Amino acid sequence: MSPSAAPDLPIAGVPTGHSKWTTERVLDVRYWTPAMLSFRTTRDDAFRFTPGHYARLGLAADDGSIVWRPFSMVSAATDHHLEFLAVLVPGGAFSSALARLRVGDSIQVERASFGFLTVDQLAAGRDLWLLASGTGLGPFVSILRDPSVWRAFERLIVVHSVRRSSELAYRTELTTLADEHLLVAGAARLLYLPVVTREQGATALASRIPRLIADGRLEEAAGRQLSVLASRLMICGNPELALTLRQVLGARGFATSRRGIPGQMAFEKYW
Ligand SMILES: Cc1cc2nc3c(=O)[nH]c(=O)nc-3n(C[C@H](O)[C@H](O)[C@H](O)COP(=O)(O)OP(=O)(O)OC[C@H]3O[C@@H](n4cnc5c(N)ncnc54)[C@H](O)[C@@H]3O)c2cc1C
Ligand SMILES: NC(=O)c1ccc[n+]([C@@H]2O[C@H](COP(=O)([O-])OP(=O)(O)OC[C@H]3O[C@@H](n4cnc5c(N)ncnc54)[C@H](OP(=O)(O)O)[C@@H]3O)[C@@H](O)[C@H]2O)c1
Missing domain, CATH: 2.40.30.10 (Translation factors)
Structure with a gap:
């Protein structure tokens, strides 16, 4: 069923005759x-x-x-x-x-929730990269509000690409979350990397995410290399961004989960 279809099919666990x-x-x-x-x-x-x-x-x-x-x-x-x-x-x-x-x-x-953009879809790793465009940040905020993710990784790297700085939603909360966990022994460190693409000088990083990966600036800003062994990536938002990153990361050896074998990357496209 398409994600935009009306929920008129039976849902597991919901008694027949019960509204969906x-x-x-x-x-x-x-x-x-x-x-x-x-x-x-x-x-x-x-x-x-x-x-x-x-x-x-x-x-x-x-x-x-x-x-x-x-x-x-x-x-x-x-x-x-x-x-x-x-x-x-x-x-x-x-x-x-x-x-x-x-x-x-x-x-x-x-009544039902769906999707594969969840941490349990990924193989265990050291660094979790959360790459979002626009409203694609939303699910990552939910993930970061889950204490277990802070224990599962050493570093959480959030990259949020927006046209204008006013669209950097949850910026303050992400910074606060990072500060709070800094004091917890064994908790991951969060690095928040905003990317504003249409307002010169608003952020240190100002190019589209695939470009920042291609020229090494994203890894430099994060202080971490992208490696199949250590890095896990979640990508959410613009479908062209998702498609490009699937190709770029695929060429570097990253794979999505297949037939129960956990992979190193997961995607959600919003249109
Ligand atoms: C799995 C999934 C999860 C989604 N989660 C969210 C979410 O959390 N927040 C959210 O705002 N949208 C989300 N969307 C998109 C959302 O469902 C709608 O498409 C959006 O609200 C626009 O609906 P509409 O009827 O006004 O226009 P539509 O006819 O549905 O869309 C028209 C066009 O608007 C553009 N568009 C749609 N969604 C977005 C978007 N999020 N950002 C930028 N451009 C967009 C596209 O060009 C699209 O073709 C999600 C989509 C999918 C498939
Ligand atoms: N954001 C607004 O000010 C605004 C205003 C009115 C209406 N809208 C509506 O909202 C929709 C888009 O909104 P949005 O700004 O949230 O989403 P968006 O167009 O996906 O842009 C969000 C971020 O993703 C980047 N991006 C876009 N396409 C990309 C690609 N192929 N590869 C890599 N990065 C890419 C953008 O960079 P670039 O800047 O380089 O594109 C921007 O930094 C449009 O359909 C429009 O109708 C938005």
């Missing part, structure tokens, strides 16, 4: 820019997910029908609420409904 979604209430809406927002909703007690998963959300469209789209959870798996990070695409059916969203409104959340 729950109706939740919007608790908070925060705009980072006029076109990028985070929102929180109530969470059904039975809703479960692994950090990195997505769920389909339903909102009433202009014609009164419900439009469903997949969204990655940003919240921790243990939070009582759900949190999402979204961009408003001009003319998009879901975006139009999302732009109207206010605290107290209803939103439908499919």
Whole structure:
């Protein structure tokens, strides 16, 4: 089933005749820019997910029908609420409904969560590289809100590529998380590398991620080499970015998980 399809098929564990979604209430809406927002909703007690998963959300469209789209959870798996990070695409059916969203409104959340962008998809490694464009950062925030990831790796390297610095969502929280874990014995060190591509001088790194890998600047900034033995990579966001990185990293010997054999890289494309 396509990630944007309405959840009308049976879901394992959900009794037949039971609706495939729950109706939740919007608790908070925060705009980072006029076109990028985070929102929180109530969470059904039975809703479960692994950090990195997505769920389909339903909102009433202009014609009164419900439009469903997949969204990655940003919240921790243990939070009582759900949190999402979204961009408003001009003319998009879901975006139009999302732009109207206010605290107290209803939103439908499919009971099941999905995806392979989870740490357990990867072979054990030393460094975890989380490479995101735009709203693709969302699932990585959820992953970083999970204490177990801080114990599983020596270094967590977050690279967030955006057009403008105002789109560096969660920048403060990522820095705070890094500071907090710095004091914990045995915890990973987090390195946050923002990349602003359309605002000269905003960040030290300003080229697209594949270019930064090709010319060695990303490894230099991270103080770590990309190696099949030690590095694990998760890539989320723009599909062309994902495609290019799949080729670039594949040529260096990195593989995705196949038939139960854990690999060194995992991808989620948002369109
Ligand atoms: C597995 C999965 C998880 C997703 N998780 C998220 C998420 O956490 N946050 C989020 O904002 N979107 C996410 N998306 C995209 C989201 O489902 C919608 O496509 C998006 O909200 C736009 O919906 P729309 O109906 O307004 O426009 P659509 O008709 O769905 O999309 C129109 C066009 O908008 C562009 N576009 C769509 N999504 C994005 C995006 N996220 N960033 C930049 N350009 C985009 C593409 O060019 C796309 O062709 C995810 C998609 C998939 C497949
Ligand atoms: N961001 C905005 O200001 C804005 C405003 C209005 C509407 N929108 C809508 O949002 C959508 C895009 O939003 P977005 O900015 O979140 O996503 P995006 O276009 O994917 O850009 C996010 C980051 O990814 C980089 N990138 C884009 N394509 C890439 C590729 N093929 N390889 C490597 N890196 C790549 C961009 O670099 P580059 O800068 O080099 O492209 C940017 O740093 C558009 O469909 C548009 O309709 C966005």
